[in-house]
Amino acid sequence: MTQVDLLARYDQRVPRYTSYPTAPHFSPAVDAATYAGWLAAVPEQAAVSLYLHVPFCEQLCLFCGCHTTVARHNAPRESYAALLEAEIGLVAAALGRRQRVAQIHWGGGTPTALPADSLRAVFAALRAHFDLAPDAEIAVEIDPRNLPEDRVQALADMGVTRASLGVQDFDPAVQHAVQRLQSFAMTRDAAASLRRIGVRSLNLDLLYGLPHQTAASVAATMRQALELAPDRVAVFGYAHVPWMKPHQRLLSEADLPDGPARFAQRQAAEAVLVEAGFRRIGLDHYARAGDALAEAEAAGRVRRNFQGYTVDDAELLIGLGASAIGALAQGYVQNAARIPVYAEALRAGALPVARGVALSAEDRLRRSVIEALMCELAADLPALARAHGAEPSGLLAAAPRLAGLAEDGLIRWDGARVELTETGRPFVRNVAAVFDTYLAVGPEAGVRRHARSI
Template structure:
């Protein structure tokens, strides 16, 4: 895979990450708690299993690159108070779910879930276990910040049944770490990683980030070599999304310190070459895994799916999400909790749920979501099978998308065949751009369109 400046310049434009379709900016406050309660009642007999998401917004300090909904504080009393509201929300949602629905997946995100003290980690998981029917082989994951972490934190996660941990690394170069206010030594990462292996955690992911201030090819090459030596099971290497109009603290990052275009090309090429040489499979959308990983197998079997937790092997699950800003999902509905911490707690204190906005999607939305998911997960789309499933004439229905894809075919990103659309190896780096061809919302007048981060 050879990247060129012309390709990067042409396709590095704002676009969604497609953890949902339609994307979150199109959610509306017209769809509120009453509509969500009705949807919950009507979907209990759907036959779909459950995936649970818990959002812990707190962090000890602010990372300047962060795009998450978080609260930087060292006042642990805020977390103690938050847990009581979280327990009430869990209780109310659990009361609405029938006992025969099985939880196949649990994920804790943030913020920093390991901001919680070890006893509170155990207490929160025990509350979930008492409230829902969790499968014995459920996938149970948590995001981990190595700073302020203890071996007791890791043991609490292992004792609770967590079998997938994601360790936030970003970059091991000190100058980069200082520029984003996240200083953590390579020796600390190795120590925490060792704790996880010692505790018997079977799957460990590491998060890295490309495009941070002061990143160089030499520095990031050194980071990659150290990470490859540790041999995590998965790697998520995100492109830094500079969105200071959404995240005001990103103004603390000087844009002149961000890598220029030639450096970004070199960083991407370095990443692809080193990880491939180390034996990792590039799934797409920033994700790499060892060849025997479940994500790789699911991609080969065409059972991979994409939702708000990223790539997943649990397609046919409704997501029940708890905590500030958390997003729940059924097959036809998305809902998001209040994004402001005080507002979230006020809604729960009032005796209801924390629903702030949502969306019931149309058949057209579901059809286009299916096309986008298949492209991003399978890396191909069988036109005949898709046409039969949705009762459409594919080439006519997607004539506008096919015209855009023809230009991408000329650039070597896709192959257009009479019976299929296939993403090339180079095209895996441009999945967001390819998916955008199927996005009807992007065709709306520009004044109505939300602002997105750049795709590369």
């Protein structure tokens, strides 16, 4: 099958599988009382990961698909930080102890949009209510355009070990089109500040599929990005979902590259990284040899969560902040996404939960298959079923569809084990979707929920 035929058949709308079931299947059936029960059942010895969401940015990039808002003044940022502190206290009370924490991830939006003193105050609340492991990984997402020295100091005081800088594209024509003006020097200075305060692992985010990008321009941006000596690079395909993010309508659809052009851009970025010795991690991450993510990939220990690919193997993730998602043994839970709703719950002394999903045994089994495919690009169906004390027959019902994928050259399939081929690698989400029993029914059926596959 030619590349064009493959794209025509498989460049569909499929989830990114940062969870299973995916977020469109969360419902209000999981509420604050459910979540409090789940937290109370967390085992004493369990180490948890914390995700803190900061939904503020200085300006809105037209492509942005994140939960964020533009806050022009400090007051809303300071009051949001106070809400985070209140939520930390409530969650710790529901846990009933100072739970051990192995990982903290600040995401957004732009976490450093919080004033330096607010960052410190939230971190102090974490220290007061949780038992931070001395070697805890502390990661933060940063917009290089807005990293004043006082924020760098706050990050240094908190002992940040890992940072991720948004780059997207260095081409001025692309930057103008998406309203994100960011010189190479700005990015270089931010990287230097973070290295200076001891950040060991530095990630850069790049995008393809933006207006005016070509395979050659994406490769040029990638080569420039490598001058910053990143440890990891994420190469995301621009998700154009204007029905969910109306500001994306300001990007002219006529200027957006089509499926084959997007595919060529992805491949061009990957070629530069592979040539430079980076190891490919799952769908869209790359890590240099020696980085923990590359080592985890070699050992089959990469995991996938809401932050993408990670070495974090904590079974419990607690989400803090508006729209944050947590993953507990019993299921997923998501906070209210709108700040006023999130604030109202906390002011009433309640956990600000909006929705979630409790996992069935079948969900857990399918989640393990989907995670194996997304992380290792392979899944041994009978072995995974056995590990879950289940019969493989449910998974093997997918055999006819798998045979079709094998015929199209995307996977090798021997009746038990699925393994992505080199051709199939960029289509791993389509292969994972075969095991998603929610996709054909419920809120996703016939609705443009997801971005395209490539």
